[in-house]
Amino acid sequence: MTCGCAPRTLGGSSQSNLILSPEISSLGGFMEIAEAQEFLRTNHHGVLVARKRDGSLQMTLVSPVIGADGRVTITARDNTYKVKNIRRNPQVSLLVYGEKFNGSNYIQIDGNAEVLPHPQAMDIVLNWHRQIRGEPASWDEVRKKTLAEGRIAIRVTIEKVGPQNRTRGS
Numbered sequence: 001m002t003c004g005c006a007p008r009t010l011g012g013s014s015q016s017n018l019i020l021s022p023e024i025s026s027l028g029g030f031m032e033i034a035e036a037q038e039f040l041r042t043n044h045h046g047v048l049v050a051r052k053r054d055g056s057l058q059m060t061l062v063s064p065v066i067g068a069d070g071r072v073t074i075t076a077r078d079n080t081y082k083v084k085n086i087r088r089n090p091q092v093s094l095l096v097y098g099e100k101f102n103g104s105n106y107i108q109i110d111g112n113a114e115v116l117p118h119p120q121a122m123d124i125v126l127n128w129h130r131q132i133r134g135e136p137a138s139w140d141e142v143r144k145k146t147l148a149e150g151r152i153a154i155r156v157t158i159e160k161v162g163p164q165n166r167t168r169g170s
Helices: 033-042 081-088 123-132 139-149
Strands: 017-020 045-052 058-064 073-077 090-098 107-117 151-162
Touching: 017 058, 033 090, 033 107, 033 151, 045 081, 045 139, 058 081, 058 139, 073 081, 073 123, 081 107, 123 151
Parallel strands: none
Antiparallel strands: 045 058, 045 090, 073 151, 090 107, 107 151
16 A cells, blocks of 8 residues: 655654654554664665755665665765765665565665765775675775775665555565
8 A cells, every 4th residue: 555645753752763654654553764774684776866956856776785883875986966966965865675676665764865985985885895796706806996986985874764565575
């Protein structure tokens, strides 16, 4: 059941990290940030939404992972529009879905993004690589390619999550 309604934050300081999804709340449930983080451990297909200078939306396909610190990590080349837009306005949204575009579970994440240049980004990019592509034959080659491409890290602190249709398989 999809209603197209926006998720809403539960009141009270002890539950400030809980978000009601319209689909889930109608069943008496809610989604916690920890559930979104767990979803990201095995689901790496996503769409990042950032804001352009004029306020319109800029969307791009990404491969998000969850870092050990609980933040979402994506990588990008430093000269892309998404990086420029995030530097100007760090508020972003992510739609993350399972292996199948149609019929998978999905979540929406809203949060604050941080662009990390090198040398700070290298270990984060390598961790992203490990989660998305596995262990390479040569980490030195991955490091060289990362620098040659100008690939940096973007970390998103999750502020809100929802909705997720739990009735479908992922």
